[in-house]
Amino acid sequence: MSAILLMLLGLGGMAAGYFFYSRYIAERIFRFDPDFITPAHEFEDGIDYVPTNKFVLWGHHFTSVAGAAPIVGPAIAVIWGWLPAFLWVVLGTIFFAGVHDSGAIWASVRNRALSVGSLTGYVVGKRARSIFMIVIFLVLLMVNAVFGVVIARLLINNPGSVVPIWGAIAVALVIGQMIYRFKFNLPLVSLLGVIALYWLIYIGPAVPVALPESVAGLPANAAWILILFAYAAIASLLPVWVLLQPRDYINGLQLFVGLILLYGAVLIGSPKIVAPMINHQVPEGAPPLIPLLFVTIACGAISGFHGLVASGTTSKQLNRETDARFVGYFGATGEGLLALAAIIAATAGFASLADWQAVYSGFGNGGVQAFVDGGAVILSDGIGINAAVAGTMLTVMAALFAGTTMDTGLRLQRYIFQEFGEIYGIRWLGRPLPATLMAVGCCVLLAFGAGGPDGSGGLLIWPLFGTTNQLLAGLTLLIVTVMLVRLKRPIWVTLLPLVFLLLMTLAALLIQLNSFYQKQDWFLLGLDIVVLVAAILVTLECVSALRKSERESATEDV
Amino acid sequence: MEPPEKPTLPRNLKLVFQRIGRQLELYYQGPYRRAIGRSVRDEEDFFMLLVFGESLGIPNPASFYTLELQPLMLERFHEWHKRMGMERSPLDDFPCC
Numbered sequence: 283m284s285a286i287l288l289m290l291l292g293l294g295g296m297a298a299g300y301f302f303y304s305r306y307i308a309e310r311i312f313r314f315d316p317d318f319i320t321p322a323h324e325f326e327d328g329i330d331y332v333p334t335n336k337f338v339l340w341g342h343h344f345t346s347v348a349g350a351a352p353i354v355g356p357a358i359a360v361i362w363g364w365l366p367a368f369l370w371v372v373l374g375t376i377f378f379a380g381v382h383d384s385g386a387i388w389a390s391v392r393n394r395a396l397s398v399g400s401l402t403g404y405v406v407g408k409r410a411r412s413i414f415m416i417v418i419f420l421v422l423l424m425v426n427a428v429f430g431v432v433i434a435r436l437l438i439n440n441p442g443s444v445v446p447i448w449g450a451i452a453v454a455l456v457i458g459q460m461i462y463r464f465k466f467n468l469p470l471v472s473l474l475g476v477i478a479l480y481w482l483i484y485i486g487p488a489v490p491v492a493l494p495e496s497v498a499g500l501p502a503n504a505a506w507i508l509i510l511f512a513y514a515a516i517a518s519l520l521p522v523w524v525l526l527q528p529r530d531y532i533n534g535l536q537l538f539v540g541l542i543l544l545y546g547a548v549l550i551g552s553p554k555i556v557a558p559m560i561n562h563q564v565p566e567g568a569p570p571l572i573p574l575l576f577v578t579i580a581c582g583a584i585s586g587f588h589g590l591v592a593s594g595t596t597s598k599q600l601n602r603e604t605d606a607r608f609v610g611y612f613g614a615t616g617e618g619l620l621a622l623a624a625i626i627a628a629t630a631g632f633a634s635l636a637d638w639q640a641v642y643s644g645f646g647n648g649g650v651q652a653f654v655d656g657g658a659v660i661l662s663d664g665i666g667i668n669a670a671v672a673g674t675m676l677t678v679m680a681a682l683f684a685g686t687t688m689d690t691g692l693r694l695q696r697y698i699f700q701e702f703g704e705i706y707g708i709r710w711l712g713r714p715l716p717a718t719l720m721a722v723g724c725c726v727l728l729a730f731g732a733g734g735p736d737g738s739g740g741l742l743i744w745p746l747f748g749t750t751n752q753l754l755a756g757l758t759l760l761i762v763t764v765m766l767v768r769l770k771r772p773i774w775v776t777l778l779p780l781v782f783l784l785l786m787t788l789a790a791l792l793i794q795l796n797s798f799y800q801k802q803d804w805f806l807l808g809l810d811i812v813v814l815v816a817a818i819l820v821t822l823e824c825v826s827a828l829r830k831s832e833r834e835s836a837t838e839d840v
Numbered sequence: 841m842e843p844p845e846k847p848t849l850p851r852n853l854k855l856v857f858q859r860i861g862r863q864l865e866l867y868y869q870g871p872y873r874r875a876i877g878r879s880v881r882d883e884e885d886f887f888m889l890l891v892f893g894e895s896l897g898i899p900n901p902a903s904f905y906t907l908e909l910q911p912l913m914l915e916r917f918h919e920w921h922k923r924m925g926m927e928r929s930p931l932d933d934f935p936c937c
Contacts, residue, residue: 469864595871
């Protein structure tokens with residue numbers, strides 16, 4: 283099958299979702315009101331609450347939610363064949379992610395722009411808020427550990443990308459200084475930054491860097507993970523304008539460049555998809571498609587992380603309530619596009635089925651490396667970029683996304699530890715440095731426990747990350763559903779995705795529980811049990827909250 | 841009054857670039873406005889502590905100079921004690937409201 287056809291089908295589906303389904307939910311379900319005074323106007327303060335142009339806000343939302351996860355997930359999930367991953371990404375974006383994101387913005391805007399955490403307390407109840415804190419802690423823990431493992435593997439598999447990946451940090455530092463200290467013109471700085479980054483990518487393959495087999499008794503993979511966490515710890519302690527802000531900015535530009543190049547190359551080169559539609563020869567040890575597909579691809583189909591962005595920053599800057607459709611729904615669609623590109627790269631960028639099968643020889647084996655290798659072939663065939671440079675470009679893109687998420691994730695986790703310190707009166711934990719060290723310690727432990735010091739464990743932990751992410755999405759959908767019940771509006775648009783997500787998450791956790799037990803992987807088994815308990819708590823909370831709000835709205839009628 | 845400039849191509853382009861620049865700046869600042877705004881406020885609070893340190897009983901060798909700054913801080917001081925949940929000025933010798 284031609285990749286162009288798949289691309290057009292995907293794009294067409296998502297476009298139809300935006301033009302028809304999102305219009306329906308915006309007008310009939312959420313009933314966005316153009317005259318509603320949004321928090322951005324009501325509390326305008328020039329800092330948190332600033333009415334912002336909807337295109338700019340869409341840019342924020344899209345680039346904050348799209349990162350490494352919508353690349354890694356689909357690139358792992360194509361092991362079951364391209365069709366299941368494709369259907370889940372396209373239908374998930376249309377019926378799950380778009381509704382979730384625009385719903386989260388709506389819920390927040392209608393409640394003084396509260397964050398999802400506060401909203402769970404305010405709309406659902408205090409107990410739900412405690413569960414939310416547990417889930418968010420788990421998500422952050424997993425995202426940092428997983429991305430540490432992902433970047434370490436990328437650095438080892440692509441020695442040519444080491445210089446540009448670390449060089450990008452220097453570029454970001456310089457950009458930050460140029461903007462804040464020297465007040466340079468931003469378009470000019472952006473142009474210089476992009477040129478510097480692509481120059482580094484261009485020379486990267488000529489100056490490969492590889493760590494020796496063993497560094498101080500540790501395998502290279504373990505050494506990279508430690509270096510990455512040391513970097514992330516320092517980065518998360520720096521003021522945001524020094525590194526995180528310019529890094530995020532470059533990533534945003536990279537995302538647009540990467541997407542345009544990839545889709546352009548598919549159009550020009552018209553590669554053939556070599557992977558099977560449905561893989562009947564799934565490697566031994568791979569878990570069943572249902573339910574694991576729905577947690578392997580979290581970001582790209584639906585992801586709880588979006589709710590944090592939607593309610594944290596987006597809702598405070600929404601100019602008009604009707605903009606929530608474009609910003610939220612279309613923002614989620616943007617992420618779906620990235621996931622679709624990842625599917626195409628990981629299924630069409632191989633010479634033959636045998637090559638593809640060699641890469642996907644075990645669950646979690648293909649992943650982001652398959653995206654990089656496949657994407658590089660598509661780019662070099664389509665628009666004639668040197669294959670080594672194209673591979674480096676995609677590696678850098680994925681590693682930068684993952685790295686920035688690590689910075690942010692570690693920072694957020696530090697805040698949680700600091701809060702623990704304050705709540706329980708542990709003074710030393712209230713300070714940034716010890717709290718950061720605690721956060722790093724947990725993440726490193728998880729990264730080693732899950733992947734093994736030599737990285738042999740692969741990305742077994744990835745679906746677990748997906749489950750926690752889905753639980754977070756479930757909580758956001760619950761908030762929106764409860765609000766809809768109280769307003770006596772149809773709830774199926776959010777209730778059906780919620781039920782589906784919870785069922786798949788619970789089933790996936792049980793299946794994985796069994797598989798970790800069979801493998802006698804006690805570490806992951808323990809982790810699975812923790813997530814399972816959280817999942818059961820979320821489910822119980824959903825049932826009780828919905829029954830309570832149903833009863834309340836019924837008594838109002840009497 | 842000067843006649844408005846003729847809309848020529850270079851001028852139009854310049855306007856377009858200026859607009860792109862402004863939107864790009866919004867895009868750059870947006871997500872971090874809050875964190876940066878807060879740290880600026882923390883820094884200013886620290887400066888206020890230096891200026892009003894003497895009134896709180898913290899010996900300040902530079903009080904001769906900081907005293908001069910007090911009137912300039914009037915508005916910010918008022919905003920600060922409001923933010924800290926104090927309806928009236930907490931300093932007897934500095935009744936800002």
